Amino acid sequence: MTECKNIFAILDELKENAAQINDDDLKAVEKLITEANRIFIGGAGRSGFAARGFSNRLMHLGYTVYFVGEPTTPSIQEGDLLIVGSGSGNTASLVSNSKKAKEQGAKVATLTMFPENTIGSMSDAAIKIPGETEKVKGKGKASVQASGSSFEELCWITYDAMVMDLMKLTNQTNEDLFKRHANME
Amino acid sequence: MTECKNIFAILDELKENAAQINDDDLKAVEKLITEANRIFIGGAGRSGFAARGFSNRLMHLGYTVYFVGEPTTPSIQEGDLLIVGSGSGNTASLVSNSKKAKEQGAKVATLTMFPENTIGSMSDAAIKIPGETEKVKGKGKASVQASGSSFEELCWITYDAMVMDLMKLTNQTNEDLFKRHANME
Amino acid sequence: MTECKNIFAILDELKENAAQINDDDLKAVEKLITEANRIFIGGAGRSGFAARGFSNRLMHLGYTVYFVGEPTTPSIQEGDLLIVGSGSGNTASLVSNSKKAKEQGAKVATLTMFPENTIGSMSDAAIKIPGETEKVKGKGKASVQASGSSFEELCWITYDAMVMDLMKLTNQTNEDLFKRHANME
Amino acid sequence: MTECKNIFAILDELKENAAQINDDDLKAVEKLITEANRIFIGGAGRSGFAARGFSNRLMHLGYTVYFVGEPTTPSIQEGDLLIVGSGSGNTASLVSNSKKAKEQGAKVATLTMFPENTIGSMSDAAIKIPGETEKVKGKGKASVQASGSSFEELCWITYDAMVMDLMKLTNQTNEDLFKRHANME
Numbered sequence: 193m194t195e196c197k198n199i200f201a202i203l204d205e206l207k208e209n210a211a212q213i214n215d216d217d218l219k220a221v222e223k224l225i226t227e228a229n230r231i232f233i234g235g236a237g238r239s240g241f242a243a244r245g246f247s248n249r250l251m252h253l254g255y256t257v258y259f260v261g262e263p264t265t266p267s268i269q270e271g272d273l274l275i276v277g278s279g280s281g282n283t284a285s286l287v288s289n290s291k292k293a294k295e296q297g298a299k300v301a302t303l304t305m306f307p308e309n310t311i312g313s314m315s316d317a318a319i320k321i322p323g324e325t326e327k328v329k330g331k332g333k334a335s336v337q338a339s340g341s342s343f344e345e346l347c348w349i350t351y352d353a354m355v356m357d358l359m360k361l362t363n364q365t366n367e368d369l370f371k372r373h374a375n376m377e
Numbered sequence: 378m379t380e381c382k383n384i385f386a387i388l389d390e391l392k393e394n395a396a397q398i399n400d401d402d403l404k405a406v407e408k409l410i411t412e413a414n415r416i417f418i419g420g421a422g423r424s425g426f427a428a429r430g431f432s433n434r435l436m437h438l439g440y441t442v443y444f445v446g447e448p449t450t451p452s453i454q455e456g457d458l459l460i461v462g463s464g465s466g467n468t469a470s471l472v473s474n475s476k477k478a479k480e481q482g483a484k485v486a487t488l489t490m491f492p493e494n495t496i497g498s499m500s501d502a503a504i505k506i507p508g509e510t511e512k513v514k515g516k517g518k519a520s521v522q523a524s525g526s527s528f529e530e531l532c533w534i535t536y537d538a539m540v541m542d543l544m545k546l547t548n549q550t551n552e553d554l555f556k557r558h559a560n561m562e
Numbered sequence: 563m564t565e566c567k568n569i570f571a572i573l574d575e576l577k578e579n580a581a582q583i584n585d586d587d588l589k590a591v592e593k594l595i596t597e598a599n600r601i602f603i604g605g606a607g608r609s610g611f612a613a614r615g616f617s618n619r620l621m622h623l624g625y626t627v628y629f630v631g632e633p634t635t636p637s638i639q640e641g642d643l644l645i646v647g648s649g650s651g652n653t654a655s656l657v658s659n660s661k662k663a664k665e666q667g668a669k670v671a672t673l674t675m676f677p678e679n680t681i682g683s684m685s686d687a688a689i690k691i692p693g694e695t696e697k698v699k700g701k702g703k704a705s706v707q708a709s710g711s712s713f714e715e716l717c718w719i720t721y722d723a724m725v726m727d728l729m730k731l732t733n734q735t736n737e738d739l740f741k742r743h744a745n746m747e
Numbered sequence: 748m749t750e751c752k753n754i755f756a757i758l759d760e761l762k763e764n765a766a767q768i769n770d771d772d773l774k775a776v777e778k779l780i781t782e783a784n785r786i787f788i789g790g791a792g793r794s795g796f797a798a799r800g801f802s803n804r805l806m807h808l809g810y811t812v813y814f815v816g817e818p819t820t821p822s823i824q825e826g827d828l829l830i831v832g833s834g835s836g837n838t839a840s841l842v843s844n845s846k847k848a849k850e851q852g853a854k855v856a857t858l859t860m861f862p863e864n865t866i867g868s869m870s871d872a873a874i875k876i877p878g879e880t881e882k883v884k885g886k887g888k889a890s891v892q893a894s895g896s897s898f899e900e901l902c903w904i905t906y907d908a909m910v911m912d913l914m915k916l917t918n919q920t921n922e923d924l925f926k927r928h929a930n931m932e
Contacts, residue, residue: 196770198908199901203762210758215751232561236932237633238803241796248448248793249893257449260561263433263607264442264449267560274561285655285932289561296560338804338914339921341907346754348903352896353753359893366894375452375481376417376445376459376474377791377840381585383723384716388580392573400566421747422818423618426611433608434708448792470747470840523619523729524736526722531569533718537711538568544708551709562606562655602931618818627819630931633803634812634819637930644931659931666930745822745851746787746815746829746844 201336206346209322213350220317221275221301222357225255228273228299234260234289235277238344239303243277246351252369253358260289270297278302279323279343281309290314303347321346386521391531394507398535405502406460406486407542410440413458413484419445419474423529424462424488431460431536437554438543445474455482463487464508464528466494475499488532506531571706576716579692583720590687591645591671592727595625598643598669604630604659608714609647609673616645616721622739623728630659640667648672649693649713651679660684673717691716756891761901764877768905775872776830776856777912780810783828783854789815789844790832793899794858798832801906807924808913815844825852833857834878834898836864845869858902876901 225231231250235243243259250257258265260274268274274293276286281304290300290311299316307318323343324335335342359369410416416435420428428444435442443450445459453459459478461471466489475485475496484501492503508528509520520527544554595601601620605613613629620627628635630644638644644663646656651674660670660681669686677688693713694705705712729739780786786805790798798814805812813820815829823829829848831841836859845855845866854871862873878898879890890897914924 194770195766196768196773196905196908198770198773198911199765199768199904200762201911202904202907203758203765207755207758210754211750213751213754215749215753218751218753234561237929238800241633241800244448245793245796245899251449251451252893259447259449260559262444262447262449263429263611264436264444264447265559266436266557284658288654292561336911337907338807338910338924341910344800345900345903345907348900349754349757350751352757352892352900353751355893355896356753356756356891369893372451374445374450374792376419376477379585380581381583381588381720381723383585383588383726384580384583384719385577386726387719387722388573388577392570395569395573396565398566398569400564400568403566403568422744423615426615426818430608430611430714437708448796469843473839521726522722523622523725523739526725529615530715530718530722533715534569534572535566537572537707537715538566540708540711541568541571541706554708559607604931614818621819621821629817629819630929632814632817632819633799634806634814634817635929636806636927662931742821744815744820746789746847 202345205336205342206349209342209346212322213319217317217319218350218354218357221319222354222361224273224299224301224317225358226361229271230256230258232258232260232265232268232272232274232293234274234286236283236285238340239277239279239347242344242348242351245348249351249355252372253355253362253364254372268293268296268298272298273301274298275301276311277304277347278311279305279340281306281311287311303350305343319350321350387530390521390527391534394527394531397507398504402502402504403535403539403542406504407539407546409458409484409486409502410543411546414456415441415443417443417445417450417453417457417459417478419459419461419471421468421470423525424464424532427529427533427536428462430533434536434540437557438540438547438549439557453478453481453483457483458486459483460486461496462489462532463496464490464525466491466496472496488535490528504535506535572715575706575712576719579712579716582692583689587687587689588720588724588727591689592724592731594643594669594671594687595728596731599641600626600628602628602630602635602638602642602644602663604644604646604656606653606655608710609649609717612714612718612721613647615718619721619725622742623725623732623734624742638663638666638668642668643671644668645671646681647674647717648681649675649710651676651681657681673720675713689720691720757900760891760897761904764897764901767877768874772872772874773905773909773912776874777909777916779828779854779856779872780913781916784826785811785813787813787815787820787823787827787829787848789829789841791838791840793895794832794834794902797899797903797906800903804906804910807927808910808917808919809927823848823851823853827853828856829853830856831866832859832902833866834860834895836861836866842866858905860898874905876905
């Protein structure tokens with residue numbers, strides 16, 4: 193049995209970065225979630241997979257939730273909420289989604305490294321998540337990992353931290369969530 | 378300008394096969410759709426893409442619809458309907474889905490070449506669609522196309538034929554459908 | 563047994579529209595396919611599902627093929643080919659993909675109702691497929707179906723018509739294709 | 748600025764669980780990766796999204812990689828490697844995939860909570876990852892999170908820990924990986 197140095201190096205990096213995440217931002221996004229008629233989740237690439245994981249948990253929690261781009265996802269309307277994860281805050285397709293959501297009168301929330309960029313600027317709530325990507329080199333501390341990985345991991349964990357809050361807010365247990373878990377797969 | 382012989386050969390084959398499709402079967406599936414609380418759509422491979430296209434139209438029509446395997450798809454329950462397309466009627470994952478749906482008290486409908494096989498046998502309604510696949514060679518007439526293509530094309534068209542009926546049944550126009558069409562993509 | 567009038571109405575519509583498809587256009591796209599290092603397939607919505615079906619057949623035929631947006635899809639480079647299906651020829655994400663492909667020195671081919679629009683204008687080969695969509699009402703003949711369906715069906719069939727040619731060109735049988743068919747699903 | 752207690756609670760849980768992960772197991776999987784002709788990645792649900800993220804990184808690294816279930820994924824053959832993530836080690840579709848891979852003469856590797864279960868038992872290499880799921884309650888320590896989350900997060904991080912090793916093994920930088928990063932999305 194050999195301890196895995198890489199995993200501990202990743203966890204140390206995440207802990208350091210996590211100190212910069214403001215819990216008030218999570219609470220603001222959670223408030224939008226509880227107030228929304230329907231929740232639309234968007235994301236591209238690896239942070240998009242973290243977002244898909246979150247869409248799964250929101251379904252478990254009983255919310256009406258859609259992932260942008262799926263065939264069963266309807267048009268977004270006033271009263272709805274769009275949550276997008278975008279490291280740069282400038283991902284073209286997600287910028288386009290966010291603009292459309294705002295035009296329709298829906299709210300927008302985002303997880304991003306740069307809340308000051310395009311998506312964050314038009315968002316009703318933004319969670320700033322530190323990280324480093326190849327497109328924005330040198331703006332953060334050098335990561336022990338491939339570019340983007342630290343942001344993506346911390347997105348996943350931040351989504352799960354919100355799930356912990358939402359379980360308490362809605363007074364639900366693992367059993368409640370599991371009843372909604374897909375029984376065909 | 379040269380006419381495309383292949384396309385006409387395909388359309389001729391589809392017309393010949395279409396003569397064996399019983400409209401009463403479509404009407405039976407449509408009845409289950411209109412009676413269901415929620416509709417779950419399943420399918421694998423190329424006929425799965427036809428099924429995804431159908432799930433999109435059911436959303437356009439205003440039904441509560443989920444594609445099996447997506448993260449936002451909840452557990453199936455009594456009162457729900459599962460519609461699966463399976464050429465052989467024996468696709469392992471779709472057999473498993475159909476069994477689970479029946480166990481839960483949901484209804485099952487299928488589009489298949491062999492209604493007498495596993496999935497058709499446990500279905501509440503089945504649309505028999507002629508075709509030929511590599512796994513079931515020699516049971517049908519030789520196709521001018523790659524194995525399976527004729528079944529897959531006719532699945533797509535049969536789904537769309539049901540959409541025509543459902544538009545009339547629910548008294549909806551193209552404009553009604555377009556309002557629900559995804560506005561973020 | 564009642565014949566299904568809707569299916570025959572669809573097939574009649576497709577046959578009428580098919581008369582406007584130029585086989586020379588298919589041959590031009592097939593030539594690009596056989597000359598490409600790697601083939602990238604793109605598409606959104608329902609015509610995107612037809613495109614996914616085609617990507618599956620190109621894999622069966624032994625080509626190196628990727629669907630745009632999948633996590634295993636690499637960057638497009640000179641010598642590669644992008645094939646996109648877009649009814650309007652103006653779908654934002656597909657316009658963006660096509661521009662990028664051209665910038666990189668890759669070729670672009672398209673299936674579209676309007677070869678004169680953005681994507682067609684920058685394409686090395688375009689197959690014009692008649693149809694009617696809600697966004698481009700009144701430019702074509704009224705369809706018996708929901709907007710877009712006729713184009714989507716004819717895309718699927720046009721892709722399959724090219725598969726017929728490519729099987730002959732590469733001298734392959736159903737058995738050859740089936741050997742490459744996914745054995746895990 | 749309020750520190751996020753949930754995120755730190757998750758990171759503490761991951762650090763505690765990480766102590767049980769054997770780096771020798773990661774090295775064994777990495778060896779299979781470097782020896783394989785082609786790599787097939789499988790996974791369902793939320794741990795499937797972590798697996799998709801890994802498939803993306805393997806593409807970045809220059810490996811020939813496929814995600815099971817995608818239309819461009821061919822049949823697995825001798826000399827190939829299948830890597831599946833399955834908390835329980837008994838997920839029906841992944842068991843079926845693993846059996847098929849072994850039958851074909853391919854190797855199988857897995858990330859799982861229970862290497863002694865079905866998938867682990869037939870694997871050439873297994874990474875044991877601690878966790879707790881609703882289906883296997885009481886076998887591990889109670890998690891601060893929803894069932895499964897801890898396993899899923901640690902899968903993502905373990906995949907990324909292997910990426911760190913593989914970058915070193917293949918002597919590649921972020922720049923090398925970024926060149927292969929999808930330029931159309």
